[in-house]
Amino acid sequence: MKKIQSQSGQILLIVIVFMTIALALGISISLRSISSISRVSDVDTTSRVLAAAEGGAESFLQKSTQELVTLKSVCTGNYSGTVPTQCVVTYNPITNDAISSQAVVTVEDYYYTEDPLSYIYTLNIDDGDMKEINLEGIKQDVMICWASMDSSSVSTPDLYFTVIDANSIVLQKGVSSGSIGKPASYNAHGFDSSSVGSTDCDTDTNAHTYRLNLIGYGNLSKLRIKSIAGASKVQVYSVNPAKTPLPVQGFKITSTGSLTSSKNISAEVENTTKITVVYKPYPYVTGLLDFGMYSIGGLAQ
Numbered sequence: 001m002k003k004i005q006s007q008s009g010q011i012l013l014i015v016i017v018f019m020t021i022a023l024a025l026g027i028s029i030s031l032r033s034i035s036s037i038s039r040v041s042d043v044d045t046t047s048r049v050l051a052a053a054e055g056g057a058e059s060f061l062q063k064s065t066q067e068l069v070t071l072k073s074v075c076t077g078n079y080s081g082t083v084p085t086q087c088v089v090t091y092n093p094i095t096n097d098a099i100s101s102q103a104v105v106t107v108e109d110y111y112y113t114e115d116p117l118s119y120i121y122t123l124n125i126d127d128g129d130m131k132e133i134n135l136e137g138i139k140q141d142v143m144i145c146w147a148s149m150d151s152s153s154v155s156t157p158d159l160y161f162t163v164i165d166a167n168s169i170v171l172q173k174g175v176s177s178g179s180i181g182k183p184a185s186y187n188a189h190g191f192d193s194s195s196v197g198s199t200d201c202d203t204d205t206n207a208h209t210y211r212l213n214l215i216g217y218g219n220l221s222k223l224r225i226k227s228i229a230g231a232s233k234v235q236v237y238s239v240n241p242a243k244t245p246l247p248v249q250g251f252k253i254t255s256t257g258s259l260t261s262s263k264n265i266s267a268e269v270e271n272t273t274k275i276t277v278v279y280k281p282y283p284y285v286t287g288l289l290d291f292g293m294y295s296i297g298g299l300a301q
Helices: 002-061 065-072 287-294
Strands: 088-091 100-110 121-125 130-134 142-148 158-165 169-176 208-212 220-228 232-238 250-261 273-281
Touching: 002 088, 002 100, 002 250, 002 273, 065 100, 065 250, 121 130, 121 220, 142 158, 142 220, 158 208, 169 208, 220 232
Parallel strands: none
Antiparallel strands: 088 100, 100 250, 121 232, 130 220, 142 208, 142 232, 158 169, 158 220, 250 273
């Protein structure tokens, strides 16, 4: 009997050890499952909130200039109580989904892009493409700095400027960065020369600079810039007084996405937000129609 009791004690000890190991493994697997579920939940929440923010921004990008002018005085972001319905984009839940989301959108003027130097307006212009800058109210020169968008390129593109007032073209001018890196067959006849280096522009555009003389022109409306022989990063600012921002260039749209309701929504999830910021410049005629501007006696003459 004593021998049997001794064996029974050993078996009980082995059972306890195996149960302890099994319990530890079970707890470890459970913790991993809980952690995995939590990560999936976080990703799902973040994706929903980001989608709401992007959807709100896209919704306002589709609005006309006149609509955005009106909303600018309503969707200011300074709300003492309920957010105006015009400034909220709501996304209702789908079937068997208890979560809905929304985007609260603000609209404001913008004079410059999110550049370290707050007086600079930055444009990325593809090769052969054109972009436009609002000059309303400008009566002084503007400084233009530019470089190739391809950091590995040894060549800097040329630029072509078209200045328009309320009625017609008042100035057309090409500016060359030189022949380095350009094809032998490329010639920029009649183009002005630019200066090497930057003048009060970002260091990453330390390439070429040109001061566009606008003194003497009245009722200026637009400056159209075309990039030739390469894509350009262009930076523009007013000269007098020094480092003055340009006039309003369009609308800055800020969309904040969030989850708004659920049967079992936690405070952490409810307070999760994502912000999307987009810029919508004032509308302008595409560069495809510039042939009319550049032709003698053309559409804009």
